[in-house]
Amino acid sequence: MTDSIPANSVGLVKPQAYKFDEPLTLRSGKVLPEYELVVETYGTLNSTKTNAVLICHALSGDHHAAGYNSEADTKPGWWDNCIGPGKAIDTNLFYVVSLNNLGGCAGSTGPASINPETNKYYGPDFPVVTVRDWVNSQLRLMDRMQIPEWAAVVGGSLGGMQVLRWAISYPERMRHAICIAAAPKLSAQNIAFNEVARHSITSDANFREGRYLEEGTYPKKGLMLARMVGHITYLSDSAMRAKFGKSAPDFEQETSENFGRDLRSGKLSFGLNVDFQVESYLHYQGERFSKNFDANTYLLMTKALDYFDPTVDFEGDLSKAFANSDCKFLLMSFSTDWRFPPERSREIVNDLLKAGREVSYLEIEADQGHDAFLLPIPRYVDALSGYLQRVHQENESDAS
Amino acid sequence: MRPDLEIIQQWIKPNSKVLDLGCGDGSLLHYLQATKNVHGIGLEIDAANIQHCLENGTNVIEQNLDKGLSNFRSESFDTVLLAQTLQALSKPDHLIDEMLRIGKNGIVTFPNFGNWKSRLYLASRGRMPVSKFIPHSWYNTPNIHFCTVKDFDALCAEKNIKVLARTVVDLEHQGSWYMRAWPNLLGEIAIYHISKNTD
Numbered sequence: 001m002t003d004s005i006p007a008n009s010v011g012l013v014k015p016q017a018y019k020f021d022e023p024l025t026l027r028s029g030k031v032l033p034e035y036e037l038v039v040e041t042y043g044t045l046n047s048t049k050t051n052a053v054l055i056c057h058a059l060s061g062d063h064h065a066a067g068y069n070s071e072a073d074t075k076p077g078w079w080d081n082c083i084g085p086g087k088a089i090d091t092n093l094f095y096v097v098s099l100n101n102l103g104g105c106a107g108s109t110g111p112a113s114i115n116p117e118t119n120k121y122y123g124p125d126f127p128v129v130t131v132r133d134w135v136n137s138q139l140r141l142m143d144r145m146q147i148p149e150w151a152a153v154v155g156g157s158l159g160g161m162q163v164l165r166w167a168i169s170y171p172e173r174m175r176h177a178i179c180i181a182a183a184p185k186l187s188a189q190n191i192a193f194n195e196v197a198r199h200s201i202t203s204d205a206n207f208r209e210g211r212y213l214e215e216g217t218y219p220k221k222g223l224m225l226a227r228m229v230g231h232i233t234y235l236s237d238s239a240m241r242a243k244f245g246k247s248a249p250d251f252e253q254e255t256s257e258n259f260g261r262d263l264r265s266g267k268l269s270f271g272l273n274v275d276f277q278v279e280s281y282l283h284y285q286g287e288r289f290s291k292n293f294d295a296n297t298y299l300l301m302t303k304a305l306d307y308f309d310p311t312v313d314f315e316g317d318l319s320k321a322f323a324n325s326d327c328k329f330l331l332m333s334f335s336t337d338w339r340f341p342p343e344r345s346r347e348i349v350n351d352l353l354k355a356g357r358e359v360s361y362l363e364i365e366a367d368q369g370h371d372a373f374l375l376p377i378p379r380y381v382d383a384l385s386g387y388l389q390r391v392h393q394e395n396e397s398d399a400s
Numbered sequence: 401m402r403p404d405l406e407i408i409q410q411w412i413k414p415n416s417k418v419l420d421l422g423c424g425d426g427s428l429l430h431y432l433q434a435t436k437n438v439h440g441i442g443l444e445i446d447a448a449n450i451q452h453c454l455e456n457g458t459n460v461i462e463q464n465l466d467k468g469l470s471n472f473r474s475e476s477f478d479t480v481l482l483a484q485t486l487q488a489l490s491k492p493d494h495l496i497d498e499m500l501r502i503g504k505n506g507i508v509t510f511p512n513f514g515n516w517k518s519r520l521y522l523a524s525r526g527r528m529p530v531s532k533f534i535p536h537s538w539y540n541t542p543n544i545h546f547c548t549v550k551d552f553d554a555l556c557a558e559k560n561i562k563v564l565a566r567t568v569v570d571l572e573h574q575g576s577w578y579m580r581a582w583p584n585l586l587g588e589i590a591i592y593h594i595s596k597n598t599d
Contacts, residue, residue, distance in 0.1 A: 379447055
């Protein structure tokens, strides 16, 4: 339980479900006849409805981006560092909308939901959804919430890809696109890591062809392994050295001399046990994740990442995709991110420039790897805050 | 606004596209956006300056000029600016070529090392000039390629660059008849408006 909710938190929040009966035709051609999206909002929509900000979540994220769902919660939402009163995405100024994407496992319709046609879990029958499908469903949510235009659409990693899709498909419904630590499309290396994760899940004996929920089980080991591999790609070498080199003597810490090789019990076991801190950390992370996340959702989300390629309709030319994207762009990347390194963000920036778009770009020095986008890194948070303050000022001056 | 920027802005047409290389805190672009409806983008590497740009609504890209401008298309801007940055570049001549590839015209300003004060300092003391305007010592200066008005004229001639306008001013950015008469001796800041010679 949290001791007390901090003053700069959005406090206790309650998710809300929106049911959609109009069928949604997916990129694959399949049709989702009906679905629900679960949403949290923070702050207040102003009378002119100009201050709404959409948050797009990444691979393992959900609608719970800030605050606490109950007094018993030990941790706030996944982006509480940046969302709250007085924070970078200031809920005193903005009405923040955060949803769980279609195919997710935190309340929106997904593989772990009941298929109304069969009255069984969707499981592997849930259609593959793409970033474009998510954005289309977010547009419907926006209409339902009677929000004419987003002041900004914001997201990191896979969330950043949704931001790009928004700017390509619906630029007239947004004024600013804030895309953090993303890539224009996945590289072979990115896809390879995703395939290792998927293979570890599907080869778990408890996967049962994806029908594990019907059979009252789940592929715990596979999900754990998937998360362990994924987690390594979110951290940088230097971040791991720092995190797991704490018991090194001072002179070694300064030079990262022990390479983050802290031992768990002070000595080697000379057996196949968990000897190093980093091993036990990965086990812990994998274990925790496997209890809270649906394996089929993980498969879907990684597929959505692999399939993301906004150039498919534009002869492979991303700058053509941005031809009508007349919102303003802010992109940021992190120096030690090797999952979506700065070069990948620069590719997007260069295609935006080629398309003659208005764009700002920052390359943030940070040791934390891909994970940096979730962390309170001063220059990053200040930039996000400064940019959004400006968005707010534009709002105010337009209104007067 | 910095007075050299005051002079520069007269050469920038309303509604034009401007790329500002080393845009600092973005004050010139901000001013041009507000007064001339210019579509501007600045390049900058200093974090504090970039933050200022974000806060005043100026498009800014973190990009090191010494790593080139190959990410910009030819003739994609009307004017490319290089204000008080030339002397800090590793390959100033290459950058000027790039400016005139990307922009229809370019504006360059630099401290004139041929000014009498620099000459007198070096001649009388025998040491590299240090002044209010050039405050660094030789070993820690970011200014690695100082030049004079005559040097820049020679470079333009060598590269067949057309000088559309040239003005020199003092540190208060006042021009005068005697500076116009002896620009390389009396001018402290040189301001050039250049384009490719299409004749």
